Amino acid sequence: MKDYRRKRIQIISAVTLVLAGLMILSILWTTIRNTTHDKTYAKQQKEELVSRDSKKVLCGDIIDTNGTVIASAKKDGNGQKIQYEDPYAYTLFVGLTEGMDSPETYGLYELYQDELYSTVKDEEKGATIQMSIDSSLQKYAYNLLKKQNKRGSAIIMDAKTGAVKACAFTPSVNGNNLSSTWKEDLQNSGGFIKPLRNPAVPGSIYKITTSVGILEEGLENEAVKDEGSVKIGNTTLSNSGGAAHGKISLPQGFLSSSNVYFGTMGEKYLKQEKLENLADRFLIGKNLRLDFGTVSSTFYTNNKKTKFTDIQNAWTAIGQNQVQLTIVNAAMIAQTIANDGIMMKPYAVRSIYHGSGQDKTYEMKTKPQEYKKVTEKAVTDKLRQIMKSTGEHYTKQLTGKNTIKAGGKEISIGLKTGTGEIGNNKRNSIWITSMAPADDPEYVIAMNIYDSDEAGKSLLGDIISLYQQAMK
Structure with missing residues (x-):
């Protein structure tokens, strides 16, 4: 009798393990392909x-x-x-x-x-x-980039689902007539075959992640005296153009994009552990395998952890040091803030099927998938308001009004500009990452131009144009 019971228990255990294994494999398959399959x-x-x-x-x-x-x-x-x-x-x-x-x-x-x-x-x-993707949006975004005549990228993403509506890169190649030297030609003109595996320094758009840390630590009212520069160790950290902003806390520091404010918060309060934790939650420094390819970014050079000095903590907090992002990472940061702290997994493949019309048979359909909860809604509510105020400020500077007309209504854009320094040659990697309408975002749009002598805010006209096109 004991042998019978033992054998029965062994059989039940084996069946349970097999079923559990099949369930795990099923979950893994769905996660990897980001899809649900049609029977x-x-x-x-x-x-x-x-x-x-x-x-x-x-x-x-x-x-x-x-x-x-x-x-x-x-x-x-x-x-x-x-x-x-x-x-x-x-x-x-x-x-x-x-x-x-x-x-x-x-x-x-x-x-x-x-x-x-x-x-x-x-x-x-x-x-x-x-x-x-929407082909009309894709071509519109590409043509805006082409006018810049530089290496650039732009993305339009659904703020609630992570669906990519457009993602374009310049310089590009003629896919209908590839020359024998197309790869060399692309490289010589500053482009990449796999641009999503070649990130760039983000500059101040990265202050969004630092702001999350400041809010989480309850430091949004902590004032910093900004006199245009601050000495950290033996290094002087300066604002753009040496502008001094006086005694400021998070809302003013974000609006003015004060390097002194954010650098001080990174060095004095957040430090390396918190900064690394924020990067990890925003999936910075990861190779993300998405349904349209692998997206690479860095938090540490070659993603090998090193001990930061005080000035490196300050640089990291302002989006310099070893941080590098692609346009998809920039959009994912904004999408997380737009979506109450929930990061959605970006996707670009809706379905794969055989046949056509009524005879269509589906292999799979993509189901929007939550990547992870990055932070609390209370944090993103505050930050979204700060981004809205910043967007309205820059929009009014450009157009004379703090709103734009898109989709038949007046809306605000929530945004952060960025101007990342490339080496010491006064050239910049310029960015905007944004969401609109700011009060209840439908879209996230980000844009980057590399090796520019402009600042990030120079892209705002194109960002406005993309929202107007997307919301037609």
Whole structure:
């Protein structure tokens, strides 16, 4: 009897472990792919899916959120060639390929090769990928960047879900007619094949994360005497242009983007432990595997922890030192504040399916996914108001009014500008990250221009234009 009971317990334990393992695998799969799967497709995949064959199957189409074809494969002799609806606007975000078996394959063409070259029944093309991006917004953002004639990036993201509505980069390459030297040409013009793995110094937009720390520690009313510069150790930390702002606390320090205020708060109160904790919560210094590629940022150089000096704590608090971000990181910071402290996982792939029309069968649909809770709503409520006041200040400087007209109504933009110093040559990496309408954000928009002699606020006209386009 004892042996029977022991064997029964062992069987129950084994079954329980197997079920638990299957459940964990299921959760991991959903987390990794950021999707939910349709049962109909799963059955069809098992029964009818044809193995990919680059000689027989045309690469599937990539379409935008409205069904506009962004990129489509055409037969080219014995092979095939990808043609983009706009040869420059999409390539560095959507991806590039010189064919299924080519090592020169990037973006969605690398991440979803299996799906793009797999068919059901006797279909000629592989699966269709529908993105969350709006092709008209994508082209609009790209053309704004192109006018700058520099390395740049811009992103429009849904503030509540994390869906990417546009993400563009300059310089770009002609995806419809790639030259034999396209990679060298892109590099020589200051661009990157994988721009989301090449972050830049953020400057003062990073003060958003520092402000979260100040608010969490109850230090928003702690006053700092700003005389235009402050000596920390043997180093002098100065404001832009040496401007002195007098006795200020967080709201005034944020509005004036005082390096003296934020540097002092970082060095005297927050220190390395808190600054590192804030970066960790905002996922700075991580390689984020998203459904459109890997996004890289740094908090420490090469993400290897080092001991900061007092001046390094001050530099970190103002977005200098070893901190580097991509445009996606900049948008994620603003999105967290816009969404009551909840960071959503950015995504750009809405669904992947076979067939069309009523015969459409889905492999998967993306479900918005909460990345993590970064901070409390009480903190973001205060910070959102500070960002709104700052946005209204800069908007009035530019337009004469503290609001803009977008979507048929007057709205405020909540924002933070940034001017990151590049070395000692007086050149800057300039930024704005923002949300609108500031009281109940629908969109987050961020923009960066690298190697500029301007300040971050010079981008505000383009940011306003993007909101007006997005909210039409």
